[in-house]
Amino acid sequence: MLLDGRSVLVTGGSAGIGQAIAIGAARQGANVAINYHGDDEGAEHTLDQVRQAGSKGIAVKGDVADPKTAEEFVSTATKALGGVDVFVSNAGICPFHAFLDMPQETVERTVQVNLLGAYYMVQAGARQMVEQGRGGSIIAVSSISALVGGEFQTHYTPTKAGVLSLMQSTAIALGKHQIRCNALLPGTIETDINRDDLSDPEKRKYMEARTPLGRLGEPEDLAGPAIFLASDMARYVTGAALLVDGGMYVNLQ
Ligand SMILES: NC(=O)C1=CN([C@@H]2O[C@H](COP(=O)(O)OP(=O)(O)OC[C@H]3O[C@@H](n4cnc5c(N)ncnc54)[C@H](O)[C@@H]3O)[C@@H](O)[C@H]2O)C=CC1
Numbered sequence: 001m002l003l004d005g006r007s008v009l010v011t012g013g014s015a016g017i018g019q020a021i022a023i024g025a026a027r028q029g030a031n032v033a034i035n036y037h038g039d040d041e042g043a044e045h046t047l048d049q050v051r052q053a054g055s056k057g058i059a060v061k062g063d064v065a066d067p068k069t070a071e072e073f074v075s076t077a078t079k080a081l082g083g084v085d086v087f088v089s090n091a092g093i094c095p096f097h098a099f100l101d102m103p104q105e106t107v108e109r110t111v112q113v114n115l116l117g118a119y120y121m122v123q124a125g126a127r128q129m130v131e132q133g134r135g136g137s138i139i140a141v142s143s144i145s146a147l148v149g150g151e152f153q154t155h156y157t158p159t160k161a162g163v164l165s166l167m168q169s170t171a172i173a174l175g176k177h178q179i180r181c182n183a184l185l186p187g188t189i190e191t192d193i194n195r196d197d198l199s200d201p202e203k204r205k206y207m208e209a210r211t212p213l214g215r216l217g218e219p220e221d222l223a224g225p226a227i228f229l230a231s232d233m234a235r236y237v238t239g240a241a242l243l244v245d246g247g248m249y250v251n252l253q
């Protein structure tokens with residue numbers, strides 16, 4: 001299996017894309033630690049599936065916006081699983097809102113969770129990998145929104161561009177430690193984050209029509225690309241951005 005015996009840490013692993021990556025990694029032989037915020041039931045489901053795959057699984061609850069959460073997550077996971085080989089920074093929020101009356105607290109919270117949260121988490125994971133001295137793979141879940149805008153995402157898209165940029169800079173900073181850093185850029189994937197937005201039939205139809213593969217994404221569509229980047233199959237891939245969007249980005253006309 002591609003991740004036999006590796007320790008894989010995933011932030012935001014109780015739902016959606018993070019849950020699919022955590023379970024997918026376990027099915028490739030990895031032991032898995034997830035961070036999550038709020039959703040105990042979702043976290044339990046992830047752990048059930050990880051254990052059913054025959055792997056060890058632990059969950060550590062905490063808000064990624066707080067830098068202490070990152071230290072606690074990495075140290076708890078390291079003790080339980082014996083180290084960190086793969087770190088997936090995935091946790092994120094996207095409270096859709098118009099630009100002109102965007103509340104200050106919505107902007108600040110989105111930046112704190114999506115960008116600063118990713119920064120603290122990636123830094124904590126990288127410090128542990130450097131201490132171990134056996135390299136590693138860091139994957140951050142950015143977005144198609146790092147490349148294109150959204151009318152109701154003016155607070156969100158800059159955070160996703162920032163996460164992509166974080167992977168480019170950390171790829172340089174960590175290459176000498178044989179730690180690879182790459183970004184995944186999902187298109188529109190049906191999860192809790194966009195349930196309300198996609199409940200508008202017109203919006204949904206538009207998103208589907210923009211996608212050459214003819215359907216919106218599902219969380220499991222991200223598992224394969226994440227496992228590839230995590231595994232030795234991607235041993236010479238660092239600083240890269242992998243779009244996983246069914247072709248939505250290139251579809252102008
Ligand atoms: N669903 C989509 O269409 C796309 C999603 N993304 C990105 O994928 C990532 C995952 O999103 P989804 O799976 O769609 O969302 P989701 O809402 O299904 O899952 C979000 C996960 O993040 C966790 N989380 C949220 N805030 C947190 C916080 N403050 N601290 C710790 N954990 C927190 C939740 O507990 C949950 O496990 C996000 O970074 C999002 O920006 C990127 C492109 C498209």
Ligand SMILES: C[C@H](O)[C@@H]1OC(=O)[C@H](O)[C@@H]1O
Nearest residue numbers: 094143145187188193194
């Ligand atoms: C939440 C959005 O539906 C989703 O998130 C993104 O990053 C993309 O903009 C997707 O459409």
